[in-house]
Each structure stands twice: as structure tokens, then as C-alpha cells.
Amino acid sequence: MKTKATLLTIGDEILIGQIVDTNSAFIAQHLNQIGIEVEEILSVKDELFHIIEAFQRGIEKSDVVIVTGGLGPTKDDKTKTALCQFLNCGLIREEKVLENIVQLFASRGYTKELNNLNHDQALIPEKSTFIQNRYGTAPCLWTAVEDKIIINLPGVPFEMKGLMRDEIIPRLKNQLSSEVIVHRDILVSGIPESDLAILVEEWENEIPDFISLAYLPNRTSIDLRFSAFGQNEVELQNAIQHQIEKFKEIAGQYLLSEHSGKPQQILGEILIQKGLTLSTAESCTGGNIASLITSISGSSNYFSGAVVSYATSVKTSVLGVSQDAINEFTVVSEQVVEQMAKGACKVMNTDLAIATTGVAGPNKGEDNKAVGTVWISITNGDKTINKKFYYPYLDREDFIKIVSNNALNLAIQFVKENY
Amino acid sequence: MKTKATLLTIGDEILIGQIVDTNSAFIAQHLNQIGIEVEEILSVKDELFHIIEAFQRGIEKSDVVIVTGGLGPTKDDKTKTALCQFLNCGLIREEKVLENIVQLFASRGYTKELNNLNHDQALIPEKSTFIQNRYGTAPCLWTAVEDKIIINLPGVPFEMKGLMRDEIIPRLKNQLSSEVIVHRDILVSGIPESDLAILVEEWENEIPDFISLAYLPNRTSIDLRFSAFGQNEVELQNAIQHQIEKFKEIAGQYLLSEHSGKPQQILGEILIQKGLTLSTAESCTGGNIASLITSISGSSNYFSGAVVSYATSVKTSVLGVSQDAINEFTVVSEQVVEQMAKGACKVMNTDLAIATTGVAGPNKGEDNKAVGTVWISITNGDKTINKKFYYPYLDREDFIKIVSNNALNLAIQFVKENY
CATH class of the missing domain: 3.90.950.20 (CinA-like)
Known part of the structure; x- marks a missing residue:
């Protein structure tokens, strides 16, 4: 069974188009590399009702729900409140979070008393465990919900990225026995997408089920993406290579690169x-x-x-x-x-x-x-x-x-x- | 009543993190400018079941559903099939779409017979009307579903942008009597987010309901965003300016710019x-x-x-x-x-x-x-x-x-x- 993930991004700034959601692509790429398939990506407002409904949807559809945003200290940050309501639990204080905040402020040159909002950042839902965030003041939250997991990350990209790399990916890899996913792109040029599809139709129909094919047209070329699911990475890579060899026999003259990339x-x-x-x-x-x-x-x-x-x-x-x-x-x-x-x-x-x-x-x-x-x-x-x-x-x-x-x-x- | 929109992006390339969804931010910005509020953004796979369920969710939550992607001529493009199933209707041929494809190919230097897949692009769901796409081969679809609207756009960014600007925004502006939304950002620096929130707490509590405030922290500064909803743009701008004047009395020394931007x-x-x-x-x-x-x-x-x-x-x-x-x-x-x-x-x-x-x-x-x-x-x-x-x-x-x-x-x- 493939492990499935839902990505939730919380924050009005995405819904008004003020910022582009680059976090989701980063998270999706890293989950893919450990064989977790992203089922859907959902961006909702900073409003309790919407956040709670999104938690519910994520848990129904996926094994892992990764949430970014809404963990900050100010009024428009409502994710922690929503999580408590969703989990039906209260908050407890974690002193270690405060120690981290003091250290961070010191490294940024603020030497000051912690205020109420800083103290609030150390409050953690009773049913969650926290993961220290050395990149910022909001701790990461890890919550088991029956056999599923909700992970809350800060929305600031460099904090999210650091936590994903250092903490989340290693833990998920450890806990889940996932299938492997292998992607490979080849670059085709000099033929319209529709003509290419007709030219390679027979070949495409005979591609085995564990490999899927997608056409990603650009203005001047087409990326053909192979995705293969299975147990053994090397076998999957070989199976894709085998398909590419067949493709070359039919449409080799249009192949610009066997390893598409930027x-x-x-x-x-x-x-x-x-x-x-x-x-x-x-x-x-x-x-x-x-x-x-x-x-x-x-x-x-x-x-x-x-x-x-x-x-x-x-x-x-x-x-x-x-x-x-x-x-x-x-x-x-x-x-x-x-x-x-x-x-x-x-x-x-x-x-x-x-x-x-x-x-x-x-x-x-x-x-x-x-x-x-x-x-x-x-x-x-x-x-x-x-x-x-x-x-x-x-x-x-x-x-x-x-x-x-x-x-x-x-x-x-x-x-x-x-x- | 605010007009609400759901944005749907269809395509595995977003879910595996191969591309960042920049389309949604563009669409959200342009809807905002004509007073349409984006309720949520959802990205789903190129699979019929997921696409149909997403149409259903969009129609339930919003007045307008704007869908990008999945309109191409190849097998992995399933949006049109999904739309027909959702609408419970068949396809009819629109010859004008073919004329457009012939013209486009000629301008790109392809002079060739149209193939079956090109002919398929001229098939339009019976319950939809099409809008000619002078930027690419896939026509835009406009479908009334009772008192709501589903709009299908191609996922290629420059095609989507051209159609939004030339066709969709003018039509939506015409059809919907929307409230106005005004956003304004100011830039604050030299104070941690939590201290700022405490400093301005009283002021923040007294901001009228039609104006909302969000804190968008960056590494070295904080964007404070005011969003106001109402009938009259000038009045809303003045109301926000009035709040900024009050803010300046309390926290003026931290204000870096009254008009934040890049x-x-x-x-x-x-x-x-x-x-x-x-x-x-x-x-x-x-x-x-x-x-x-x-x-x-x-x-x-x-x-x-x-x-x-x-x-x-x-x-x-x-x-x-x-x-x-x-x-x-x-x-x-x-x-x-x-x-x-x-x-x-x-x-x-x-x-x-x-x-x-x-x-x-x-x-x-x-x-x-x-x-x-x-x-x-x-x-x-x-x-x-x-x-x-x-x-x-x-x-x-x-x-x-x-x-x-x-x-x-x-x-x-x-x-x-x-x-």
C-alpha cells in the first residue's frame, strides 16, 4: 500500500495571491523521495471552521497530513486552537520551547523579557508532541490520530525547510514502510503534443500498470514524465529505461534529452x-x-x-x-x-x-x-x-x-x- | 454578499512538487481586484474521481470555480471528461476551435493535417460555452451550473494569464455585483512580532469588523496587512488610512514604510x-x-x-x-x-x-x-x-x-x- 499525504497550507496571504505557495512543492518533492504520494494540496483561510474542516478532510483521505502556517504568536494565527478543537484536548506548557525562544532572540540581538505571546508559544496541545525548531520561535507539532499522523510546521519557508530536512523526513522514513516512487523525465522537441501522442499510442497502451506517463508541454518542447511505483528502486529505474529504449525506436528523432531537467x-x-x-x-x-x-x-x-x-x-x-x-x-x-x-x-x-x-x-x-x-x-x-x-x-x-x-x-x- | 471563488488546479506535476503552482496566486490577485474572495485553493490528481469530487466541493463552497489544467490533447488530460460526467452531458463539436488550432500551428511553422487528438480538442461539453484561446489549442470553457459558474482554463501559465486578462475578468466583472476588497500593507521593522502584537493590542481590538488585520513576518521585518470589504473603494481606503494614522501614534517608530511592497x-x-x-x-x-x-x-x-x-x-x-x-x-x-x-x-x-x-x-x-x-x-x-x-x-x-x-x-x- 502506498502511503498517502495531504498538504494543508493555512493563511489568507495565499488566498489573496500575495504569496505563491512554494512550501507545498518543496514538501511534495521530499515526500516523493521517500515513497509517500501526495493525494492533494489544500490552502484554506486563517479561520477556525475552515482549518478544522481541512484537518478532517486530510485525515479521511490520507495517512499523513502536513500542515504549514498559522503557528505564529499573533491573533491571525489560529492553527493551534483549531488543532485542540479537532483533537478535543487542552494545552500544556513546555518549558523547553521557552528556552529555545530565549536563545533565538539572543542570537538576533534582542535581549528582553519574554512577553505573554512568547509564553503562549510554549503551549502545546496535550495530545501532540513537540519538535524543537532551531530556526524560529514556533515549535513543530507531531500528533498521532489513531493510525494517522498530523504534522504542523511553521509557514516561514526557511524554518519549514530546515525542519522537514532535519526532523520530519527522517522520522517518517523510520515509521512508514513505504513503496518506492521513481520519476524520470525525458525531453522531446520538434513535434506537437497531439502528433506525438498518436505516434507513440501503441507503445503507450502497452506500458505496464506500475508505470504511469504524463505529457508536460512547454512552449518549445514537451517533458514526458515516467512515474513508477514498487518495492525496488533499481528495478523501477530499469523498467523505465526499458520503456525509454522502446520510445527511442519509435520517436527517437524527437528526443532532445534522456534526462530532462532545468x-x-x-x-x-x-x-x-x-x-x-x-x-x-x-x-x-x-x-x-x-x-x-x-x-x-x-x-x-x-x-x-x-x-x-x-x-x-x-x-x-x-x-x-x-x-x-x-x-x-x-x-x-x-x-x-x-x-x-x-x-x-x-x-x-x-x-x-x-x-x-x-x-x-x-x-x-x-x-x-x-x-x-x-x-x-x-x-x-x-x-x-x-x-x-x-x-x-x-x-x-x-x-x-x-x-x-x-x-x-x-x-x-x-x-x-x-x- | 461577497462573491466567493474556489480555485482548482488539476495535474500530478503539482502534487509531486515538480512545478510550483504560480497560476493560483495570479488568479487570486486578479479576482481580488474585482472584489471576489478566494475561499480555498485545491490541487488534485489527473484522475476522474478526484476531479469530479473537486468540482462538487467547489460548487458547494463557492459561487465561481476556476479550474486550470487537464485540457490538453493527451491521455493524462481528463478534465473535460470529468466535467461531462459532473454535468451529466455529452460533447459537441465546435468548428471554430479547429480553425483556431490551424491558425496557431501555422504561426508556429507547423503545416500539417489535423489529427484525431486535435479534432478532439474541438469537442465541448454540451452544457458549456467555449471561449476562443488565441494563445493555445485548448479552448476555455464557461459553464453555468444553476446560479454558479465553473470556468476551465488551460494550465500553461501564459495561456491562462492571457485568457484571465482578456476574457474572464471582464466577464465576471460584468455578471457579478461584488463588494469591493481593498488590501494595504505597511512594513514594520525592529521589533519582534509578539512584542508588536502586545504593543498595539488595544488598537487592534478596536479595529472595525469590516477591516481585518494580518501579521506576515519575514526574516528581517513584518508586513502588516489590512483588508477591508465594502461598497465603496475610496471609503475603504480612507478607513484603512485612518487605522494607519492611529497605529503610527502607538508604534510609529517601528514603521519602515506606509506602502509595503517588494x-x-x-x-x-x-x-x-x-x-x-x-x-x-x-x-x-x-x-x-x-x-x-x-x-x-x-x-x-x-x-x-x-x-x-x-x-x-x-x-x-x-x-x-x-x-x-x-x-x-x-x-x-x-x-x-x-x-x-x-x-x-x-x-x-x-x-x-x-x-x-x-x-x-x-x-x-x-x-x-x-x-x-x-x-x-x-x-x-x-x-x-x-x-x-x-x-x-x-x-x-x-x-x-x-x-x-x-x-x-x-x-x-x-x-x-x-x-
């Missing part, structure tokens, strides 16, 4: 393998490509740096783009993007460089190029590819995201073809 | 107001600060660019940091961060610059400084503030995020104090 991850791996260094020169992506590259641990081994040349003057003064080219062709042109890329290679002394220039909008650029126009260049000083894209319908955020992804994908392709 | 937004507004320009020199933040600044539309008016000096050689060659300072103090030092900031001002010819250097981890930096150590500098060439922080427990992503936020907040403070 392009910054894939690019990093290839650069390390080939011993190449990289820099970026970014205009419309504003540093986002550099930010994606440096989000990968170990990127300092191949990434030297970036010049974000938002102002035209930085394009000429730092990257050495010629003023004549800008005057003749405008800043959003093949000539300028190529000079930016070559300039980055030279200034930062790297084997390769990526450059972007375009109009992210919503306002037109200085030379009145249409919003959505963008040039990307990849160069090694000797060989260069320049490519134009046009995304008129995207908002600023999506435009930057898609251009960055395209640039990273082009760089992967460039390295594969030239090294 | 620091990159606040900084941008101040820079425009004071007519100042900015650049960044980033090591450990890897371009993330530049990326945040340029995420704001209009940032090209004050942001000239960035040098991401990931490699030490870029610190010396592009930013002009002295090799002696690096040898003597290491790259993670007050001396180096200050030289980076001053170098950025000079190289990119800006009034101000922000610089960061630190060890994001998980591996130690080249000079063996402990993971989590970071220096931030803000300078105008003449005056400079340098500040050291230490975050040993954070993962790479959070470290970069928190250092970037701190840097932006320091820059806001610097401008406020010096201009």
Missing part, C-alpha cells in the same frame, strides 16, 4: 564535462540568465560572470559594442547581439558567451522596436549563432523566463554541435 | 522620485539583484546595469578591485565589497551601486570562508555603508533570496538617509 542544470553538466567556461551579456533578460546559472551549486567552476548592459552606454563602454552598429541597426539587432556576446567572451575571458537584447515591454524600447522582439547570440569568439524570436503576447515576467530558457537551450545545442 | 518596487519609486541611477556588482547573488530590479517595468529609467563578478578575475579586470586587497582580506571582505560597489559606480557611470560578496554554499568558497558569510555594500562614491550578515542555516536558494532582499532594503535606507 536547462541551467543540463548546460552546467555539459560545460564541466567539456571543460568550458561561460559568461553572459544580458540586456532584456536583466541578469536572469546569470541568476539561473548561479542557482546551480558548483556553477563557479564554469561561470565567470555577466554584464547586464541595461543602459546603451554600458553596451559600448563595458562590452565594447560599436556606437556605429547601434546607430545603424538599433540595440535590438543581430549585429549588436553578436557584438555583445563577443564582448562578454573577451572582457570576462571565457570560452563561450550568451547574449540577449530585446524589448520585454509593456513599453516600447528606446528605438521603438515592437514589444516581444528579441535577439539571442551564442559565440565562442570563432563560431557564432544568432537567432531572432518574437513573443508579442507575453507579460514581462513570462517574456524574461522564456527568453532565458531559449538562450540556455541554444547554448546547450551550440556546445553539443561544436565540441 | 523592495525592488519601493527602491524603483524612490530612485525615480530623486532622479538617481543605480548599478550592481554581484558575486554571491549571481545577478539575482539585477534580475529583481529589472523585473519592474520602467526600470530602464534608473537601472544602468550590473557586473556579475563570479570569477575573481572579473572582480579585478572589470570592476577594478585591487588584487592586493583580495590577497590581504580575501574576496569575502569589507574592503573587497566596497571596491566592487565603487567600481560599479565608476564603470557603469551611476549615482549609486549595490555590491554583494559571500559564500552561498553548500560548498565553501575558494578562500575557505564559512558558508553563509556575506558582505553587502551601498555607495554613491562619496558615502558608503558596508554591512556583514551571517546565514549559516539557509539553503542556496533562500540564501540568495534573503541577501538580495537585504541589499535592496539597505539601498532604500541609504537613499532615504542621504537624499
